[in-house]
Amino acid sequence: MQPKSITLLQKIDQIIEQLLTKFQDIFENLKNDTKPKELLSIESLAIENNANQIIRLCQDLLSISRNIKETWILSSLKVENGISEDTNKSKSKSLFNDEENVDKVFKLFNELTENIAKFETPEIYG
Structure with a gap:
């Protein structure tokens, strides 16, 4: 692990320990x-x-969580310049495959909801 992540984990542990102490x-x-x-x-x-x-400590935990999410999102975004036509064609092919996969997922989801609906019993009001 990187030293930055170790210190972050230690800070989270420290805040949780303080929270428990305050509740006690x-x-x-x-x-x-x-x-x-x-x-x-x-x-x-x-x-x-x-x-x-306790409220301040929870706000600290939320701040840490927000910073982790921001770091994860911003570091996972990669900007590519000068994409060639070959890569554009390969991306369009993979997009087509993804659309096929999406259709399969929707089909399976619809089948699942239909099977669940079979087990549901109608409620009688009145």
Whole structure:
């Protein structure tokens, strides 16, 4: 693995560990019902603080996920200049083969839905 991916995985693990810790802290505060009002108010603030930190950590995970998707999409796109006629012909042939494959997939999908429809029982309303 590349060092960049290792650090990214470590960061994800660290965020998940923090998320679990914050959830555990919230549940620890909820354990005992026989607490004075002052302690309950302090714990409610702690719960609110933990909830805000959980939201921030989830946003961090979403940001990492978005960055991974952007990197994957942008690095997988390749721009080709100066395509010759031979490559255009071969691409059109492969496109024709893909259309045939698409037709086969649609045919199989239609057969599958017809077979599923046979097993469905009509519901009687009324």
